[in-house]
Structures are given as C-alpha cells and as structure tokens.
Amino acid sequence: MAAAASVEQDFQSYLARYRAEHADDVLVVDEAVSSDQDITAVVAALAREGRHPLTYFERVEGLSTPVATNVFASRERIARLFGVAPTGLHEAYQARARKLLVPRVVASGPVCDVVQEDGLDLRTLPLLRHFETDRAPYITNAILIAEHPDTGAGNMSYHRSMLHSPTEIATSLHSRGDLWRLLQLAIERGRPLPVAMVIGAHPLFMLAGSARVPYGTDERHVAGGLLGATMEVVRTPHHCITVPAAAGIVLEGVIDPAAKVDEGPFGEFTGYSSDRSTNNLLRVQTIMRRHSPILVDIVGGNSAEHLNLARIPREAEMVEKLKQRFPSVTALHYPNSGTHFHAYVALKQMRPGEARQVMLGLMGWDPYLKTVIAVDPDVDVTRDEDVLWALATHFQPHRDLLIVDGLPGSALDPSASGVGTTSRMGLDATRGADFHGVRAKISGRASERAEAILRRR
Numbered sequence: 001m002a003a004a005a006s007v008e009q010d011f012q013s014y015l016a017r018y019r020a021e022h023a024d025d026v027l028v029v030d031e032a033v034s035s036d037q038d039i040t041a042v043v044a045a046l047a048r049e050g051r052h053p054l055t056y057f058e059r060v061e062g063l064s065t066p067v068a069t070n071v072f073a074s075r076e077r078i079a080r081l082f083g084v085a086p087t088g089l090h091e092a093y094q095a096r097a098r099k100l101l102v103p104r105v106v107a108s109g110p111v112c113d114v115v116q117e118d119g120l121d122l123r124t125l126p127l128l129r130h131f132e133t134d135r136a137p138y139i140t141n142a143i144l145i146a147e148h149p150d151t152g153a154g155n156m157s158y159h160r161s162m163l164h165s166p167t168e169i170a171t172s173l174h175s176r177g178d179l180w181r182l183l184q185l186a187i188e189r190g191r192p193l194p195v196a197m198v199i200g201a202h203p204l205f206m207l208a209g210s211a212r213v214p215y216g217t218d219e220r221h222v223a224g225g226l227l228g229a230t231m232e233v234v235r236t237p238h239h240c241i242t243v244p245a246a247a248g249i250v251l252e253g254v255i256d257p258a259a260k261v262d263e264g265p266f267g268e269f270t271g272y273s274s275d276r277s278t279n280n281l282l283r284v285q286t287i288m289r290r291h292s293p294i295l296v297d298i299v300g301g302n303s304a305e306h307l308n309l310a311r312i313p314r315e316a317e318m319v320e321k322l323k324q325r326f327p328s329v330t331a332l333h334y335p336n337s338g339t340h341f342h343a344y345v346a347l348k349q350m351r352p353g354e355a356r357q358v359m360l361g362l363m364g365w366d367p368y369l370k371t372v373i374a375v376d377p378d379v380d381v382t383r384d385e386d387v388l389w390a391l392a393t394h395f396q397p398h399r400d401l402l403i404v405d406g407l408p409g410s411a412l413d414p415s416a417s418g419v420g421t422t423s424r425m426g427l428d429a430t431r432g433a434d435f436h437g438v439r440a441k442i443s444g445r446a447s448e449r450a451e452a453i454l455r456r457r
C-alpha cells in the first residue's frame with residue numbers, strides 16, 4: 001500500500017519544503033501590504049523584471065492569514081513538482097495523470113478544524129481585490145467540485161468567485177465545461193446543484209483542477225495520480241462531497257439554477273477586464289477551515305501563473321494526442337504572448353499538406369485556439385522570436401494561410417462575438433519541398449573561438 005501519510009498532501013508542507021530546498025526561488029515580503037491590489041502589483045512588477053518567484057506575503061492588512069501566490073508562474077517550478085526538467089514536463093504530467101488513484105475517505109482532517117454551519121459571514125474569509133477594474137474582492141483559487149447525480153463522478157474546475165452577500169458568492173461558468181454541463185442536468189431535473197469550493201490545497205491538486213479529462217472521469221482520482229498517493233478526503237456535512245482533508249478552506253453549498261446575479265467585471269487571462277459571465281449564484285451552507293490556513297491566491301489577468309495553470313495540462317494532453325495521430329510532430333508550445341489563443345507546433349513534414357492537417361487537428365481539438373503556426377523541428381517553439389523569424393522567411397500568405405470560421409471559441413476573447421464564436425487560422429511556416437534558401441552559417445571553429453574570447457572577459 002502507498003503510505004499516503006508520507007507523501008505531502010497539503011500546501012503548508014509543500015511550501016515549507018520548497019522554501020528549504022529552493023530558497024532562491026521564493027520571495028518573502030515581510031512588510032505589510034494592502035489587500036487592495038498590492039499583491040497583483042508586486043507580482044506584475046517582478047514579471048516586468050523577468051522574475052517569477054513563488055511569492056509569500058507574511059502580512060496583509062485586514063487579513064488574518066498570510067498569502068502565497070505566483071506558485072505556477074515558472075515552468076521550472078511546475079516541473080519540479082514532477083521531479084523533471086521543463087523539457088520533460090508534458091510526458092511526466094501525462095504519465096501521472098493517467099494513473100487514476102481512488103481517494104480514501106477519512107473521518108476528519110485539518111480542514112475540519114473549524115466547521116461552521118450557522119451564522120455564516122463570508123466577509124470573515126481572507127479576500128483580495130486584484131485589479132482596480134474588478135467589481136469586488138474575488139477568490140481566484142476557487143476549485144469547484146460537483147458530483148454527477150447518477151454516477152457520483154466528481155468534476156473539478158476553477159471559477160472566479162466574487163463576494164455577493166455574507167452568505168452568497170457570484171460566479172461564472174463561461175468556459176462551458178463539465179460543471180456547466182452538470183448545471184444543465186440539474187436544471188433539467190429541477191434541482192439545485194450541490195458543490196464544494198476548495199480554496200488552497202497542494203499544487204498538484206490545483207493542477208488537477210484544470211485537467212482536461214473525458215466527461216465522467218472523476219478528477220479527484222486524477223489528483224491522486226498527480227500526487228502519486230492515495231489522497232485523503234473528508235465528506236462535507238450537507239452534501240457528502242469528498243474534499244481533500246488537508247485543504248486550507250472549503251465552502252459547501254448549492255448553485256441555484258434559477259438565480260441570476262451581477263458578476264464581473266474581473267481581470268481575465270486575456271489581459272482585459274471582462275463582464276462576460278454566466279452570472280450564477282452559489283448559496284453557501286458550510287465553511288470548513290484549518291485553524292491557520294494560508295491563502296493560496298492565483299494571480300489574475302494575463303499573468304504567467306494564470307496562463308501556465310490552465311496551459312500545462314492542456315499542452316500535455318494536446319501534444320500526446322497530436323503525436324499519436326501525427327508521428328511527424330516533434331514539439332508543441334502555447335506562448336504566453338498569445339494568452340490561450342496561439343499555439344506553435346513543430347513537425348518533420350514527410351508529405352505536402354501534412355502541416356495543414358496537423359494544424360486542423362489542433363484547431364479542432366482545442367476550442368480556445370485562434371492561431372496555429374507550424375514550423376520545422378529546428379525552430380525552437382518555446383521562443384517567440386524564432387517562430388516569428390520562420391513566419392517572416394518561410395511563409396507566403398496567398399499559399400500558406402488557412403482560415404476556418406464560425407466555431408465556438410472563448411467567450412472572454414474581446415474580439416469574439418458576444419456568443420463567443422470565433423474564426424481560426426493556421427499559418428504554415430514550414431519550409432516545404434520547394435524551398436531553396438541557404439542558412440547563413442558561422443563555422444564551428446569561429447564559434448569556439450568566440451566562446452573562448454567571451455569566457456576570458
């Protein structure tokens with residue numbers, strides 16, 4: 001049996017270990033900061049300097065908890081969760097995500113330190129305002145768990161969550177994923193949808209929250225696979241939804257299918273403040289929390305953290321699918337510059353038209369994509385400059401561009417239609433069989449001499 005207790009399952013243990021092992025990758029801010037935008041501003045200022053440390057704020061005015069943020073801002077840090085280098089991340093993620101591990105229900109755990117069902121006041125929770133343009137304070141690390149009414153399979157997904165009243169939260173299901181499907185089922189059956197909101201858990205549980213698995217797979221089992229251990233869970237008091245026993249804070253309640261409330265605007269992954277919302281209302285019935293939780297916040301907007309958290313599971317799934325169907329594919333990357341709307345794919349094209357077919361595959365599978373650029377394998381898809389150089393020198397618009405229109409896309413794309421339809425384009429920047437350019441080259445000996453000169457400086 002896997003010794004579950006020996007594998008860390010909570011954020012506190014993760015943070016303590018990470019601080020001990022990688023002190024140079026953790027920034028501790030010990031002076032008091034405001035809960036009104038200071039945290040977003042510090043992370044944005046660091047990013048402008050090209051720095052993405054895990055950032056820990058010891059004192060936040062008005063909050064009784066410290067705040068940890070930017071956990072997912074660096075690919076290297078995410079790769080360390082799997083014990084690999086960033087180049088091995090996709091494979092390591094898929095290997096663990098496939099090993100589904102059923103959680104073990106335990107009677108109690110740290111999240112049961114305080115269980116409150118009467119006299120609830122959500123204003124006692126640690127809440128941050130992230131942007132000047134946000135309507136109100138938001139919980140950005142809200143993983144909603146809902147169970148299928150017939151099978152009990154649990155779905156986990158992130159939903160921006162705004163304080164609406166002392167006992168209610170306004171939220172949005174605009175990505176119209178599996179939680180939205182479960183809500184449609186609840187509407188058909190004329191029942192409220194029970195949910196549990198997990199705020200603050202081990203980073204591998206958080207990655208499972210954005211996993212893309214077939215509808216019906218219990219994503220708590222994916223979390224176990226990612227953790228590499230049987231996850232210990234407790235049942236919530238009203239609806240018996242199983243949640244991590246080691247979570248920081250859990251809210252339990254129901255999404256009222258009939259209620260529509262104002263929600264947004266909120267600073268979104270596009271870099272724009274968006275009020276496109278499904279305007280749902282979550283009535284909270286229980287607050288469960290540790291005695292001393294840490295608020296684990298997700299930096300909003302088009303921050304590296306927000307983009308990476310959604311992107312790593314998406315890229316890992318897509319690159320595996322693509323390589324299975326198209327063995328010529330060598331690499332895939334979604335650049336931060338394109339939010340979730342751009343992808344770069346490298347392939348060793350064996351026959352004319354193959355790059356187009358690969359791009360169409362990607363555009364068909366990923367509903368968020370708008371632009372795919374295909375390049376040869378010698379182009380480093382992780383570098384915008386290299387891909388744009390290939391586009392500049394290999395691509396002829398009249399010949400190498402394909403556009404498909406009228407597809408469902410992200411409703412948050414401010415350039416998409418109000419109902420979220422979009423067009424997609426594929427740009428074939430592979431050289432192709434008739435390309436006759438000769439790369440300007442520097443000899444190996446000259447390069448060695450240059451390196452030696454620079455080493456002596």
Ligand SMILES: Cc1cc2nc3c(=O)[nH]c(=O)nc-3n(C[C@H](O)[C@H](O)[C@H](O)COP(=O)(O)O)c2cc1C
Pocket residue numbers: 140155156157158159160161172173174175176177178179180209210211212298306309310
């Ligand atoms: C940090 C973060 C915040 C997100 N916020 C929202 C949100 O507010 N509303 C939404 O519908 N999707 C949001 N998403 C996307 C969903 O969580 C994601 O698409 C999810 O994995 C869908 O899963 P599902 O198909 O299992 O429901 C967010 C994703 C991340 C990583």
